[in-house]
Amino acid sequence: MSAAVIHLQHVGVAYPRYAHSRDALLEWVLRRPRHTLFHALQDVSLSLDAGDSLGIIGDNGAGKSTLLKLLAGNLAPTAGTCAVQGRRSALLELGTGMQPEFSGVENARMGLALRGLTHAEITAKLPQVLAFAELGEFAQQPVKTYSSGMVVRLVFAIAAVIEPDVLIVDEALAVGDQYFQKKSLDRMREILRNGATLVFCSHNLYQVREMCRKAVWLERGTVRLLGDAQTVVDAYQDAVRGRNPSPPAPLSLKGRGGVRSSLDLAPLPLRERGWGEGFPQLLSVTLNQPQFQTHDLFQVTVQASCGQQLLADIHVGIVIRRNDDVQCYGISTLHDGVQMQDHGNGVVSTRFVIERLPLLSGEYCLEVWLIDASGVHVYDSRERCCHFRVQQASQQQGVGMAWLPHRWEAAVESAEVATDAVAA
Incomplete structure (x- = not known):
């Protein structure tokens, strides 16, 4: 030792x-x-x-x-x-x-x-x-x-x-x-x-x-x-x-025409950074739709410029956050061992897919991080972007944040066991 x-x-x-x-x-x-x-x-x-x-x-x-x-x-x-x-x-x-x-x-x-x-x-x-x-x-x-x-x-x-x-x-x-x-x-x-x-x-x-x-x-x-x-x-x-239990102000999903249009979820503009063109930057983050039902297909498409970095050194992390600032889920291509797709023109992309979105009713947004292969350095980020709403079909899907796979089972094997338990 x-x-x-x-x-x-x-x-x-x-x-x-x-x-x-x-x-x-x-x-x-x-x-x-x-x-x-x-x-x-x-x-x-x-x-x-x-x-x-x-x-x-x-x-x-x-x-x-x-x-x-x-x-x-x-x-x-x-x-x-x-x-x-x-x-x-x-x-x-x-x-x-x-x-x-x-x-x-x-x-x-x-x-x-x-x-x-x-x-x-x-x-x-x-x-x-x-x-x-x-x-x-x-x-x-x-x-x-x-x-x-x-x-x-x-x-x-x-x-x-x-x-x-x-x-x-x-x-x-x-x-x-x-x-x-x-x-x-x-x-x-x-x-x-x-x-x-x-x-x-x-x-x-x-x-x-x-x-x-x-x-x-x-x-x-x-x-x-x-x-x-x-x-x-x-x-x-x-x-x-x-x-700080008080939630922040609700994230509005209203646009000029009421519900957000597809234009509101268009590619995000580049932000001035100040470290030169050689560093990777997020080019766009888009959702497949602005509103979801519980168990809908959920897709996030991320495009980034790779700058002068190698493809293996560029990864994307995504966090789903509820409007009361609760982190619902986060994962990255680095943790999953997935490589970004190289389009050959200095642009890389990936698509994050949840086949059956388990979230229940609420307002949510995304955090998207462009990180290096160490998982420590952040090249670029979009915090609280791509706001979206989830609605559940009925209260039969439960309450809370997410629908969880479950089942109900008999708690006792027979009436005799139940009788003994009551007597005890």
Whole structure:
């Protein structure tokens, strides 16, 4: 059994909180406490082995950033023990450690030095940092002239090229462009395959579920749940939905002529993206009809441009969502092992078919996702599109969300058994 690379035992972090700024001075002079303690973390215990991956989720203010700083070595616990073995590389707050007056090259050298590399190692790694960041001529310009996305490129490149034993990543990747997000996620998976340990904090629960084997849900500084990523993410989503039981405004299916026409379900227009023509994009999402009866044929046709990506790296995910924000069902070509159809002109397509739609009466819509072969990176998406209505023929089909195959059976084998049961 391998030794834990990360081991936290009953860890706590508390800060003194003063009602007035002068109270800190009065406390020191009078030698009497004039503060209350704010517990950013309390009694946190967890262990990760080499090659493990941990997602950290929770509401804002739950203690996620504090835990990341502990693991990165930027903060010491006020209670318990926090042990991290091996070389750590952390990507936390945007621009952390960057000197705005220095060039990208100078900041890269300094960042590698701060991570413990020797002069010879820095010389060897510097070209890899610059190649990964793809800053071009801006590498020689002061960092203060960089956009936030360029800063993310440089910071992540420094963190990722040194082959860390522990990689700690906050949500800073969300600032980068789509091209670099995919490149960074691919690099994170490569680091994992090489045996490193990953700690990934994100509000993107889909990425947490796909990237991480384990997850911890923090709530008000304490561990609400720790376990496999799927279980923890599902529990967190259930809790969030439970806090907001009020459904959103109903999705209108009315058009100028009453019920939606086929034109209302026409191919969706391309949206401006800003990452160039080389990336896949959704071209259209269409339903075979705007209204359905329970057990009708249900078809969704999706067309996409494949850009410069290989066909095997393009997949479609579809989620059916009810108008009270309940996810009824979701699946992807990736999970089903199905490849998109190649039309030979840079366009690919697929058709999602449910032979007998089991949904009962209600208003629904689709979410459509264009993802890569890892299932982590999202090229493009359409959220809450293709609204449709389902009507059931009669209440004999039941109530609720969906019709389920079922049967009724005799509960007892004979009258004698039933008599005995009543006597008991």
